[in-house]
Amino acid sequence: MTSVALLGAGLLGNAIARRFLDQGLSVRVWNRNPDRLAPLLEQGAAPITELEGAARDCDAVVTVLRDGPVTSKIVSSLGDLNNTTVIPMGTMGVSESRELAEQVLHQNGRYLEAPVLGSRPQALNGTLLVMAGGDVTEFEQQRGNLRHLCENPILVGPVGSGAATKIALNQLIASLTHSFSLSLRLIQQAGVPVETFMEILRPSALYAPTFDKKLQRMLDGNYGDPNFSTALLRKDLNLFLQETVAAGLQDKGLQGLADLLTAAENTPLDQQDYCALHELTGSS
Ligand SMILES: NC(=O)c1ccc[n+]([C@@H]2O[C@H](COP(=O)([O-])OP(=O)(O)OC[C@H]3O[C@@H](n4cnc5c(N)ncnc54)[C@H](OP(=O)(O)O)[C@@H]3O)[C@@H](O)[C@H]2O)c1
Numbered sequence: 001m002t003s004v005a006l007l008g009a010g011l012l013g014n015a016i017a018r019r020f021l022d023q024g025l026s027v028r029v030w031n032r033n034p035d036r037l038a039p040l041l042e043q044g045a046a047p048i049t050e051l052e053g054a055a056r057d058c059d060a061v062v063t064v065l066r067d068g069p070v071t072s073k074i075v076s077s078l079g080d081l082n083n084t085t086v087i088p089m090g091t092m093g094v095s096e097s098r099e100l101a102e103q104v105l106h107q108n109g110r111y112l113e114a115p116v117l118g119s120r121p122q123a124l125n126g127t128l129l130v131m132a133g134g135d136v137t138e139f140e141q142q143r144g145n146l147r148h149l150c151e152n153p154i155l156v157g158p159v160g161s162g163a164a165t166k167i168a169l170n171q172l173i174a175s176l177t178h179s180f181s182l183s184l185r186l187i188q189q190a191g192v193p194v195e196t197f198m199e200i201l202r203p204s205a206l207y208a209p210t211f212d213k214k215l216q217r218m219l220d221g222n223y224g225d226p227n228f229s230t231a232l233l234r235k236d237l238n239l240f241l242q243e244t245v246a247a248g249l250q251d252k253g254l255q256g257l258a259d260l261l262t263a264a265e266n267t268p269l270d271q272q273d274y275c276a277l278h279e280l281t282g283s284s
Contacts, residue, residue: 001026002145003058005048007074008090009036011227012116013064015123016089016149021045023126023148028058030074051077055084055109060145063088067235068096072103081109085142089114091170091232093239095246097133097163112138113159114146115166119227123149130154133162167243170236171254173210173274177233178257180211181278184218194219214275221279223272233274234261 002025006017009031020027021043029040030048037047048054055061055078063086065071071088086104088097092115101111112134122128130146130153132139139155146153156162187197198215201207217223223230237258244251260280269276 003028004145005030005054005058005061006045007031007048007051007061007063008065009040010064010066011120011229012089012123014040015120016062016064017045018043019123019126020148022124025145025148028054030054052079054078055086056080056082058084060084060142061086061109062145063090065090066232068092068100072096072100075100075104075107078107081107083108083110085110085112085138087112087114087142087145089116091115091166091236091239092163093167094160094163094243098160101134101159110138111159112142113162114142114153115162116149117166117169121227126150131156131162131165133157133159133165164243167236167240170233171240174233174237174257174261174277175254176208176210177214177275177277178260178281180208180214181218181275181281184215184278185281214278217273217275218278223269223276223279226271226273228274229271230261230264230274230276231270233277234258234264234270237261 004020004025005028006013007030009017009029017027017029017040027045028048029037029045030051031037041047061084063071065074071090071092075086086109088100097113104111112132114130114132116128116130118128126149128149130150132153132155143153156165241251241254241258263280264270269279
């Protein structure tokens with residue numbers, strides 16, 4: 001039986017671990033706050049009580065931690081990796097992932113970055129989109145594990161290319177949500193019925209399915225029970241902005257959105273669903 005150690009049982013990590021269990025894998029789990037492990041232990045996962053040595057005797061270590069620095073710190077606590085492959089699935093920067101790959105090599109391990117698009121529902125039913133970065137042999141060896149989460153995992157290129165693809169996609173999440181929110185507010189203020197606006201938008205080339213996915217939540221101001229938080233969207237937008245600087249791209253247009261998202265910091269919006277960004281477009 002394939003055995004996986006999963007580190008980081010937050011919103012996404014919990015769902016990935018559940019999917020692995022549903023698929024019959026042997027799963028050991030660790031989380032900084034152990035209370036979050038309870039549903040997984042009930043489902044048959046085994047707890048990791050000591051990180052040092054936890055990578056031994058498993059086929060892969062999957063991390064679903066907040067960001068690059070946290071992932072680096074927790075992977076470092078594993079000590080010698082005994083040739084096990086570390087698969088970070090959380091979102092991190094391109095250079096962060098490359099540095100982590102070096103670190104893993106020094107810890108006697110192997111590395112395949114595998115960030116994902118999609119959230120808890122997609123993790124639970126195995127329809128995440130996996131964009132891997134690493135070498136072909138490593139990818140082929142881990143394809144079976146990745147296929148529990150995604151029908152067709154894609155190897156984008158070497159380490160860093162999966163991370164770049166992921167933050168490029170999350171820039172779209174932030175920008176699309178922001179532009180939809182602003183347009184929605186303007187038409188409402190002009191007295192245009194929302195459904196009329198949507199009737200015109202839906203068949204047009206401008207439509208993105210995420211608009212309908214978030215529409216009702218925005219109209220109701222209902223941002224509870226998040227799949228992906230505002231705080232993490234801001235983290236990913238800032239990672240994207242760092243890369244635009246490195247790539248010499250013009251980031252002025254996006255900088256304003258990053259500033260807007262900073263207003264959510266230390267407010268309840270931060271832990272709510274990222275479409276709470278709608279609250280920030282309501283006043284100038
Ligand atoms: N949610 C999504 O839909 C989604 C989709 C794609 C990618 N991602 C990415 O996946 C990663 C996890 O996202 P999430 O939504 O699951 O976030 P989350 O619910 O906030 O979970 C974050 C995880 O990181 C851990 N963590 C945070 N700071 C830590 C520290 N200093 N030391 C040790 N552990 C720490 C948390 O532990 P505690 O529980 O102890 O706080 C938790 O396990 C992020 O990189 C996110 O961008 C998320």
